[in-house]
Amino acid sequence: MTVTDQLAQYLASGLVVGGVYALIGLGFVIVYSVTRIINFAQGEFVMLGALLMVTFEARGLPAAAAFACTVAAVAVLGALLERAAIHPLRGAPPLAALIVTIGASIALRGGALVVWGTDPVALPPFSPGPPHHVLGATVVRQGLWVLAVAAVVFAALWFFFTRTYPGIAVRACAVNARAARLMGIRVDRMFLLAFALSGALGAVAGAVIAPITYATYDMGLMLGLKGFVAAILGGLVSPPGAIAGGFLLGLLESFSAGLISSAYKDAVAFIVLIVLLLVQVAGWLPWRVAEET
Amino acid sequence: MRVILALALSVLALGWGVPAAYAQEAYKIGAIFSITGPGSSLGIPERDTALMVEAEVNAKGGVKGPDGKLHPLKLVIYDDASDETKAVLAAKKLIDEDKVTAIVGTTLSGTSLAILDTVQKAEVPLVSCAAAAKIVEPAAERKWVFKTPQSDFLITGVLADYLKAKGLTKVAWLNVDYAFGQLGWIEFEKAAQKAGLTIVANEKFGQKDVDMTAQLTKVKAANPQATVIWSIPPSASIATKNYADLGIKAPMFQSHGVGNKKYIELAGPASNGVLFPAGKLLVAEQLTDNDPQKAVLLAYAKDFEAKYGARNTFGGHAWDALYIVLGAMQKAGTDRAKVRSAIEATRNFVGITGVFDFSPADHNGLDRRAATMIQIVDGQWRMAK
Numbered sequence: 001m002t003v004t005d006q007l008a009q010y011l012a013s014g015l016v017v018g019g020v021y022a023l024i025g026l027g028f029v030i031v032y033s034v035t036r037i038i039n040f041a042q043g044e045f046v047m048l049g050a051l052l053m054v055t056f057e058a059r060g061l062p063a064a065a066a067f068a069c070t071v072a073a074v075a076v077l078g079a080l081l082e083r084a085a086i087h088p089l090r091g092a093p094p095l096a097a098l099i100v101t102i103g104a105s106i107a108l109r110g111g112a113l114v115v116w117g118t119d120p121v122a123l124p125p126f127s128p129g130p131p132h133h134v135l136g137a138t139v140v141r142q143g144l145w146v147l148a149v150a151a152v153v154f155a156a157l158w159f160f161f162t163r164t165y166p167g168i169a170v171r172a173c174a175v176n177a178r179a180a181r182l183m184g185i186r187v188d189r190m191f192l193l194a195f196a197l198s199g200a201l202g203a204v205a206g207a208v209i210a211p212i213t214y215a216t217y218d219m220g221l222m223l224g225l226k227g228f229v230a231a232i233l234g235g236l237v238s239p240p241g242a243i244a245g246g247f248l249l250g251l252l253e254s255f256s257a258g259l260i261s262s263a264y265k266d267a268v269a270f271i272v273l274i275v276l277l278l279v280q281v282a283g284w285l286p287w288r289v290a291e292e293t
Numbered sequence: 294m295r296v297i298l299a300l301a302l303s304v305l306a307l308g309w310g311v312p313a314a315y316a317q318e319a320y321k322i323g324a325i326f327s328i329t330g331p332g333s334s335l336g337i338p339e340r341d342t343a344l345m346v347e348a349e350v351n352a353k354g355g356v357k358g359p360d361g362k363l364h365p366l367k368l369v370i371y372d373d374a375s376d377e378t379k380a381v382l383a384a385k386k387l388i389d390e391d392k393v394t395a396i397v398g399t400t401l402s403g404t405s406l407a408i409l410d411t412v413q414k415a416e417v418p419l420v421s422c423a424a425a426a427k428i429v430e431p432a433a434e435r436k437w438v439f440k441t442p443q444s445d446f447l448i449t450g451v452l453a454d455y456l457k458a459k460g461l462t463k464v465a466w467l468n469v470d471y472a473f474g475q476l477g478w479i480e481f482e483k484a485a486q487k488a489g490l491t492i493v494a495n496e497k498f499g500q501k502d503v504d505m506t507a508q509l510t511k512v513k514a515a516n517p518q519a520t521v522i523w524s525i526p527p528s529a530s531i532a533t534k535n536y537a538d539l540g541i542k543a544p545m546f547q548s549h550g551v552g553n554k555k556y557i558e559l560a561g562p563a564s565n566g567v568l569f570p571a572g573k574l575l576v577a578e579q580l581t582d583n584d585p586q587k588a589v590l591l592a593y594a595k596d597f598e599a600k601y602g603a604r605n606t607f608g609g610h611a612w613d614a615l616y617i618v619l620g621a622m623q624k625a626g627t628d629r630a631k632v633r634s635a636i637e638a639t640r641n642f643v644g645i646t647g648v649f650d651f652s653p654a655d656h657n658g659l660d661r662r663a664a665t666m667i668q669i670v671d672g673q674w675r676m677a678k
Contacts, residue, residue, distance in 0.1 A: 006510050009507070113329060118337065119337075119555060122558065131539075138538055212503060212504065214530065218331070219501065254507045258507040261497075262496045262508045265502075265507075
């Protein structure tokens with residue numbers, strides 16, 4: 001295996017994992033930019049996406065229908081979470097809501113433990129077959145699915161946020177909630193929409209990676225943290241930033257595991273997070289991690 | 294007034310009288326297993342086995358103590374969620390609140406190492422179901438601690454000798470980056486040196502990693518004759534799939550951490566041909582009839598599979614731990630110090646993991662006969678040739 005082949009392999013692995021981080025990171029950004037809440041239950045949406053996908057397929061639904069049901073179910077759950085736990089807290093400081101989301105994440109994990117048990121479960125790839133070879137790198141078919149689904153989601157979100165009335169309304173709330181309210185936008189509806197969207201995004205991420213990683217009740221925590229790092233890397237309020245941040249993190253992990261040492265792969269991700277947060281506090285960052293309203 | 298007094302007295306008398314009339318004092322043994330968390334594929338069969346043993350013993354009327362009477366067996370089982378802190382809390386609770394005579398478990402090396410101090414200070418015998426040799430070594434400093442799984446050096450020794458015998462001397466190594474994998478590496482490095490193997494790659498991955506392709510790419514580039522991956526499912530299964538996807542041709546060896554059907558189920562066809570060193574339980578039917586363990590293994594496998602599904606070596610570790618403690622309690626009753634001495638004096642105990650011969654210098658009591666090389670062939674375990 002030549003050095004270029006190795007580099008191509010790191011690039012390919014980094015892009016696939018990065019696509020997942022980007023999807024999860026987007027969920028954080030959409031909720032944060034509208035509500036100023038960091039939703040720590042985002043990782044659990046991913047876990048539910050993966051486990052529900054497995055369950056629906058096991059019940060005999062074809063993959064496409066199972067995928068649609070999974071995404072719809074988790075989107076509804078995201079909306080329910082907002083109505084049940086976040087909405088009653090409006091007016092309270094964001095810290096209170098943040099703690100509620102941590103509580104929700106623990107509750108969802110506990111619930112999944114009861115429903116699905118502790119054993120990891122496998123999901124067949126969307127299209128079975130041997131892996132592809134691109135420029136010396138091996139890419140499993142499901143890896144291409146991850147990238148393709150991520151691309152479709154990014155395009156759909158771009159269309160939604162720039163070309164549709166509700167999308168523009170969501171952005172208006174993100175820029176200035178009070179002004180948006182004065183313009184007649186129902187801000188609390190936008191909160192609901194943001195949570196439902198982030199639930200759907202998490203479910204998409206979970207469903208596409210389940211064939212690669214298996215699904216377990218406790219997979220959400222680590223994936224959620226990685227998605228959070230991706231969102232921070234992208235400035236926390238910018239969807240394109242989160243996408244770039246996700247891919248950057250995936251590549252960073254893959255290349256640092258390959259070129260430096262795999263012992264420090266996770267350390268690299270979290271050192272990046274800590275450095276970014278410190279630099280942000282010191283005000284050296286060219287983009288702002290969290291815009292004040 | 295007198296009536297009330299009489300009533301109260303009779304209730305009291307009944308209250309006192311009932312247990313004494315019913316049965317002897319119960320023998321209490323504590324157990325800590327990783328029933329949830331990343332270690333659960335090991336901890337659940339351990340718990341299942343423990344419950345099976347409890348039912349088995351109580352069906353026979355209980356444990357016959359040194360007083361010649363039958364005592365019902367009471368197990369107190371806690372889940373440590375594969376977490377060191379929770380394991381310590383569980384150990385303290387078993388010792389201070391439940392007042393157990395001895396503790397079996399924990400499931401994982403990390404959690405066992407975490408509770409060493411607690412049990413040593415409280416002077417409670419512990420029979421661990423975790424692999425790391427460090428748990429019981431040096432035995433002089435681990436007076437109260439024993440363990441039933443084969444130590445890493447025993448397993449890695451069998452593996453290294455097998456690799457050498459097959460002429461596979463250029464070896465790539467990967468391990469999961471927590472206690473099990475790290476300690477496995479320390480022992481394998483020593484065993485490899487002794488066997489004259491060359492390590493051409495040494496990589497790590499996390500138990501919750503979603504992709505090990507980057508690490509395996511380095512392995513592929515190093516062009517080894519064999520690859521050893523030291524982990525447990527699901528990460529062991531993901532690594533197995535990645536390995537097959539990358540098309541690496543060198544034979545893959547895994548640890549005894551993949552001794553359950555879950556590994557095969559998750560890795561699918563990619564697990565075909567994988568070799569690993571493990572106890573004989575998985576291939577009990579294929580043992581020769583003069584093997585001292587064969588009868589015990591077949592009986593346990595039959596009981597376990599009738600209740601809980603496919604056998605695995607981890608449940609066997611719990612079976613050994615419990616029956617070793619029970620054997621000691623038959624001789625020593627509930628006195629913790631005497632039970633400890635009785636465990637240390639256990640000789641020629643034919644268990645699931647191997648034949649145990651404990652001594653003051655050896656708190657694992659096993660030798661290399663307790664491990665054999667096993668190959669996965671079309672989803673089934675076979676004795677490796």
